[in-house]
Amino acid sequence: MISGLFNTIKNAAAATEACRSVVEEVRNVITWNSSQPPEDRKICFLSTSQLSSLVKCDDFKSVSIYSNKEETLFYIVYVQRFVALSVMSNRNEALRKQKILNGLFRLIEILDVLEPNTFLNRVACLLISIEKNATYREIHHACSCGFDDVVENFCLNSSIDPIVVVNKATVDGLLPLQIAANNDNYNVVIKLLEYGADIHKLDLHMRNVFHYAAKKSPSILRLLMSYDRSQQAMNRFDSDGLSPLCLAMKSGHVECAKILLESGCSRGPFPAGPLCKIFLSVPVDTEGFINLLLKYEPNFLCEPICDGSSILHQDLDAPLLILIMSKVTKEVKDSEDKNKxxxxxxxxxxxxxxxxxxxxxxxxxxxxxxxxxxxxxxxxxxxxxxxxxxxxxxxxxxxxxxxxxxxxxxxxxxxxxxxxxxxxxxxxxxxxxxLGSSVIEYFDWLAGTSTGAIIALALARGDSPRSCQGLYIRLKSEVFIGEKPYSDKEFEQILKRYFGDSLVMAHIESKKIMITATSVKTNVPQLKLFRNYRLPLSEINNQVLGYDDPSNLLVWKCARYSSAAPTYFAPKDDYVDGGLVANNPTLDLLSDIHEYNATHAQANMEKADINCIVSLGTGVLPAKKIKLGKLEFGIPQNLEEGQSMLTDFLNMKSILIKQITASDGECVRRARSWAHGLNIPFFRLSPPLSTDVQLDEKENEIIIEFLWETERYLRTIAHSDIDSLVKLLKGDI
Missing domain, CATH: 1.25.40.20 (Ankyrin repeat-containing domain)
Incomplete structure (x- = not known):
């Protein structure tokens, strides 16, 4: 009974194997009858029937050529395993490739001991190497493909000294060690070094293995550093006057550059030019490279390139120019070439x-x-x-x-x-x-919303208006990249660089400053004010009235909160642009001063006197006529009525947004009336604009025209107001 059961199982297994063979046979037939171009067919095993259907074209017993009966397709076959290595329609091309493969027969024979799938994968890699480098010998292809076991086999079983094997150059002068490094084949490099590969040998371009490793392989570079005289090898110049460090920079591999610099490599000047000139060829991660190079060569950006010109005299893209400008001194920014x-x-x-x-x-x-x-x-x-x-x-x-x-x-x-x-x-x-002196010196209280918040904070800490202007020009190139919404990370990094990541509101002592934001923690948005001052009341009362501790308010965060314009930037800590509630913060500041004075009077402390108010706007657009219909938003009866409703809806939306975010018009009139009621001079400066300039405008021509319209307004329409303001501030009135 047991014997019968065993035979049943045995027969079932045989049937299963036979079935598998049939499936494999069908798969192979399908592969060879596919409609793909012959050159695109993958390497695969041939069945006996497939091979017998082809005509052998030569007497080779290793790599042979077979053709179909019509002699329109030529198959390069590794005979020992019945493997089709390539299929071509050109007989001469097939003969050329067959000759190359037969010249590499010893390498293929070493691979022959591998299991089928591994063998196919290795041969596929070899064929790719052959396509790229037809003149390579066996050791070179093994290094290119990462076959460290094959390299060891060559060294152990060759009649030639292993040192000769691992240092044999290609017809183009490339050495096995350089090929392995260029292909980032770490294990092959280890094996070559074990058998005596020389790290100092040069190719026809006067490059050693360090030059190749520096372009792509940090791990191989670290390995090479442990060998004798590595210092000499890593400072070698190639025929173009470039060291391994130069090639790491030109390849954009900051980690390789870091390893070389940590190991004490030369930082120039090089025959190809000073370090700053080489830096200009860095293709990616320029900020990473510039920070790394400054660590080891703090003055490299100050080096003259040619004819006395500096790196800033070169034709640089604006983002790279801004990056470099942020790292150099005033002297470099205004450096002179040979023509001054x-x-x-x-x-x-x-x-x-x-x-x-x-x-x-x-x-x-x-x-x-x-x-x-x-x-x-x-x-x-x-x-x-x-x-x-x-x-x-x-x-x-x-x-x-x-x-x-x-x-x-x-x-x-x-x-x-x-x-x-x-x-x-x-x-x-x-x-x-x-005008002569800075106007900001004459003011004690500042308030700002959105972009005005950033300006107010900058002025309050002592920056010049020109510096603020420069910051906004840089924002265009560094933050407004791509489509809305823009990167919070980039915006915050700029604010941190500009204001510092530890400056708090309490550190600003020369001015009283108030920044607006909108809290969206509730379904009715609330005005939130960030200040560098508090009232002479208890901690609890200050908290109840919304006066936070200024020592806990980071300046860059306050700027970020107030300028988180919806659709442009994501909210920050549940705060968005203050312009949604207080786009013109004049009345909010006046209310704050009134509250400040009331509590100070109660505490017998000095009050704040207001001698004048200056309100600055970003521009007034000409009134634009729109056509509104019935403003009835029911169910449309026909297509024409539906289109009319949609137009009315979009126009009403525009009206509401303009009204919510208005910084001119009625809010200015009310502020002026309040000021005049208290006999306080009130100046409103906001240039008339010919076109609507968006917050994220990137076109230089539009920005320049906006600046120019503002400049022209200040010199013409507003000239009288500015003249009166200057006289008032100087005490001439």
Missing amino acids: RTPLHRSVQRSNLSQTLALLSFEVNVDALDENGDTPLNIAVQIGSLELVKCLLCFGASVTLLNNGGLRPIDIAKKSSNAFRLGLKEILIHIEEK
Whole structure:
């Protein structure tokens, strides 16, 4: 009975195996009858019947060529295992590949002991290596493919000294160690070094293994550092004058560069140029590289590149330029080339508005003189760039400086012809010299909402208005990237860099400052005020009245809360843009001062006197007519009525948003009435704009036009108000 059961099981197993063979046979037939182009078919095993259906074209017993009966397809077959290595329609190409494979027969024979799937995978890798490097020998392909066991087999079973084997170059001069490093094959490198591979040997480009490892393999670099005379090898220059560090930079591999620098590699200058010139070829992670290089070579950005020009004189993209500018001193920003031209001169000379804006955002010398006595404004006039002229004037360029020929910008403009001359003359005649001292020195209380919050915080801690202007120019390039909503991380990093990540409101002592935000913790949004002052009341009463402890309020966070404009940035800690509740914070500040004075009077403490109020706006758009229908939002009776309802709905939405976020109009009228009722002079400065400029506007031309409209407004329409304000602040009234 047991014997019968055993036979039954045995027969079942045999049947299963036979079935599996049939399935495999069918699979192979399907593979070879597919409609794919022959060259695209994968390597696979052939059945006996498949092979017998083909015609053998030669007498080779290792790698042979078979064809179909029509001789339209040629199969390169590894005969020992019945493996089709490649299928081609070109006989000569098949013969060429067969010759190469037969030359590598010893390598294939070593792989032959592997189980089928591993064998196929290894051979596939070998074929890829052959396609890329047809002149490689067996040891080189083994290094390229990562076959460390094959490398060891060659060294142990060759009649040649292993040291000769592992140091044998290709016809192009590449060495096995370099090939393995270039393909990041760590285990192969270990095996080659064990058998005597020389880390100092050079290829035809005068590169050693360090040059190749530096481009892609931190692990191999660390391994190489443990060998004798690695210091000499890692400082070797190739035929292009580049060291391994240079190649790590050009490949964008910051980790490899870090390993080399930690190991004490040379930091230049190199035959190919100084370190800062090599840095300009870094393709990715420029911030990571610049921080790493500054750690080991703090002054590398100050190195002259050629003809006395600095890295800032080069034609750089605005983001990279901003990154470099944030790392260098004022002297480097205004450095001069052999013609005494600064980076600003050169960017204007190139008619590059993006570069010019980026440089100006770091408060470079806008009136620097070159060897001809020309300022950047003179050059902008000479090349006929109206946008650059406006840009420079908005950043304070002088119109009165004379060059070596005794000419002012207006004189140069007069010598120009065409329509540009007319536009430029009209601009220049409206420009006057700027006011002397900083206006902010005369103010004790500041309040700000959204973008105004950032400006108020910056001014309160002592920054100049020009510095604030520069910050906003940089925001355009660093934060407003891609589509809305924008990256919170990038925005917060800029705020931290600008204000510091530990500065709190209590540290700002020279001014009283109030920042607005909107709390969205409840379904009715609430106004939230962040201040650097408290009332002379108990802790509990201050908390009840909303006066937080200023020592717990990070400045960068307050700026982030107030400027978290919906759709632009995500809320932060349940706070969004203060403009949703208090887009014009004038009345909120007046109410706060009233509360401040009331509590100080009760405590017999000094009150705050208000001598004048200045309210700054971001611009007034011209009134835009819209057509409203019946404003009935029921069920439409037809398509025309539905379209009318949709138009009414969108217009009503626009009206509500404009009203909610209004910073001009009735809110200004009420603030002015309150001030005048208390006999307090009130100044409202907000330029009329010709177009609506979005918060995230990225086009330089639109931004310059916005700045120019503001500048023109200050010099014309608002000139009388500004003159009165200056006299009042100086005590002349």
